[in-house]
Amino acid sequence: METLANLESFVRSAENGGFSAAARQLGLTPAAVSRNVAMLERNLGVRLFQRSTRKLTLTEAGERFLETVRGHLRGLQSAIADVSRDDEEPAGVLKVSMALTFGMDYLLPLLPEFLARYPNIRIDWDFENRQVDLISEGFDAAIGGGIELAPGVVSRPLAPAHIIAVASPAYLAGKDLPTDPSELLKFTGIGMRSVRTGRIRNWTMRNVAGQEMAAQTTDTLVMNDPEAMCRSALLGLGVALVAVPHASPHLESGRLVRVLPKWYADAGPISLYYATRTMLPAKTRVFVEHVVEAFKKQRLAQRFAGSLG
Template sequence: MDSSQRVRAILSFVQAADAGSFAAGARALGISSAAVSKNIAGLEKALGVRLMNRTTRSLKLTEEGEAFLRQARVALEALDLAVDAVVSQRAAPSGRVRISTSAGFGREQLTPVLPGLLNTYPGLAVEVDFDDRVVDLVHDGYDIALRGGRIADSSLVSRTVCKFRMVLVASLAYLETHGIPKQPEDLLRHRMLNRRFLGGRISPWNFVAEDGSISTLNTESALITMSSPEALTEMAVAGVGVAEIGIHHAWKHLQSGALRLLLLRSHHPGQFEMTLQYPHRALVAPRVRVTVDYLLDSFANMPELHVSQSDLSACEA
């Protein structure tokens, strides 16, 4: 089977699989059902496996057929993107970009830069879902995801936006009433505000001893437990207690003096990062490529995402 025959056979297979029958696939391609059947039979012979089980009334993909269909879609998409890449050299990027992000990062960091993106590339349209769950980019049809935590997915391209540093904070009014904790054990006598992840896991408060060992504080007695870090930040600003939150949530309140840092030298900041991810593809669509570049440049210039150690020290209680 030469290259041109292979492409025709793959197109016939994908169209028949999507349409659910040879006849419907043939209509989509503008050829006869017999031609579709012949193309698919030739493809199966070349591959040495059956891709479809068909009857006079229906067809069903085999396990090998399902796997081949996924790869065939990638190949056909690469062909489409190759055409788009050539066309994009003569025209500005256009089309809709679907983005998945958490509620907090989406509201505080992503949303403010979208007007600039759309002004720079008037042909773009943006669709954003604010969802704290981890989505399947390919299955759910997203072009880009902004995710925080420990990210590992070899099927995606990951670009680091920033390192996430966790900090302990409390308001000045709270500290004036309850005192400033000098060592981790002191926190057990304070009103702790803790986070619960959507999966049910409670965020641990970790501390580093002088010998480098790491200990975890038992926070089961926390006064308030919330799944939203933004809400925890608001509770801390309101003087309710001591909270562990990301520095990007706390930074504007630390600058204003509404919050102060606690136990900076012993508190373990965690090993988290915010990443921008998009699916591995042979070619990246121009609309996605320019959006990725614009967002990364914008995030690189946000002070709250890149706070230095010296800046933190100046905010300690």
């Protein structure tokens, strides 16, 4: 009878294309994963992987075995998790990635209550405006928008990432306000360069009536960080197209105003990303639940909706 460790090592190695990535996901060493797979192959009397110095590929027998065993493995993990979940005390290092300003404004304030509930969890958070590889970089979770889903990762939407046009009252003083996005060409634009692609972002805006129109801007200033764009707008340097969460504190204080209050662009959801493993570590599971609960309690999905303007 094969052990669960051998089967899980095989499935994770197949899904991630290597022993090292599987080891990071399972919390083992690559050598341990390799030994588990070798033991499974020896017990079955068949080679499941073709090994080379650069990559790991399934044999024909390995592909058939993966299709057969994967669903059963998830069922076993789920059964084990259901039995043990109530008795498992969340503990360990919780490594999470998020953008600096968004994390400081909306995630960091959740920590006092979270750590009071789960005192055995230690926090290791990275504040970076980039997409991380959860599995290869060893993160338990990541929070952000527009992240491409890698194999073995799922997303849980938290709120919309709506893009709105904002400027300072001083910059707009004495100017004729635009009536639609095409008229943004008349203003100095503060553009956003994608950290991932290096390209300047272009937006199609829509209004509550369902009309759509390209936002025509002259990007005199280009930044690769939304907070820098907001700071530039606060200095009266032009009109910035930024996500509501970044603009919201400045809108509430009156230091920025919406230039086209009935128009917004949809950049997709702000999501919480984590591994698809059915048996999530308790520390990750309670973190996901805590964040989802807090976003609902604070009605952040509604507050981040540019369409409400």
